[in-house]
Amino acid sequence: MDAIGEETGETVHLSVTRGDRVVQVAQVDSTYLLGTRDWTEVDVPAHCSALGKVLLAWGALALPAAPLEQPTEATITTLTGLRRDGARTRDRGWSVTVDELELGLTGVAAPVFGVHGDVVAALGISGPTSRLEGRLDELGRLLSAHARALSTLLRGSNHGSAHEKVVVA
Template sequence: MTEPSSGTQALDRAVQLASMVVQADEPLSFAELQEASGLAKSTTSRMLTALERGGLLERDESGGYVAGRLFWLYAARHDPWEELVRIARPVMERVGSDTQESVHLSVMRGDKVVQVAQVDSRYLLGTRDWTQVDVPTHTSALGKVFYAWGLLDLPRDGLERLTPRTLTTPPELQRDGATARRRGYAVTVDELEVGLTGIAAPVRGAHDAVVAALGISGPTSRLDHRVEELGRNLVTRAAEVTAVLHGSPHHLKKEGVA
């Protein structure tokens, strides 16, 4: 006798197969999918055929399974950063609650660092919409993440010095980047303007590549004695965004973030 849940079970199995293919770093063969899923060969074949027919999966020249045309159609019709912002927003709210400071999310567009989302500070001092401000990359913690983790090449020549503490030369930025990678987050103190501190950590996507920077900013008087604490918090929260991007949000649900 067929169990009432058999239809849902079949759907769950099909979703499992599609998820494995979409998250894989390279095309997966029928044998790999059948072994990883633990399904019978006939069941695997039937479900993969249905997923192909529906445009969720397709096969490349070698016969391996890859994401189908529906995924690429969706990606072509939507700004990919909109999805990143949607995924990151709950974690950004959590960072805002943790720190009470302004929270920022930045990405690379070409060779330019662009802030795509912000959660405002709970304090009156420090509230400003930075998404509309063109901040020199070398003066922000968000920008320094992309220097430190190799998404931006270090400049060959000196850069503009906005304050006495601004790092402007390639050797300075190289040393600063090595420090950022060692501790897991980048910091600017009084480098964009005197009295402003920023801290940011990398968010990783597919293949463990850095795809964004999650950061906070606020008055140096409030942050200078908390840099290490806030940096560790950002590393943890950035890892939570990374986990969702990798399709593994289960541990977030325990904390009420997802």
């Protein structure tokens, strides 16, 4: 996480599930004056955070019950829309939120796979939309590479690809 923070300058997050919630277990703060807050004690709806969307897309979290909370106009508010977003997330290998939790806040996150090929965590970056919007693909690829390395460490060298188990929500 420190390496990602140093490379990007952005706030880096690691989250897991606890019941039906996304719980942030570690954070590396942004090097910029304008960054994001400490999210370790903040409970946000999974469907409008990049970390939560990873956990939803790979089935580590069940889809929430409708109706979905709508913090901003950009928030996905239908289960059909959330399923479609989950398919895009799995196809590209990372999730994106732009102004969905809060106007001006963007997040990108990638899945961390465990020993059995299931998603056990999400590794993400968040920051101001104005600074991240032109870098989403770059950040997604960077996070995916770091998440794959972490997955490999968790799985050991005797396991195959980290993308073996795909869950369709």
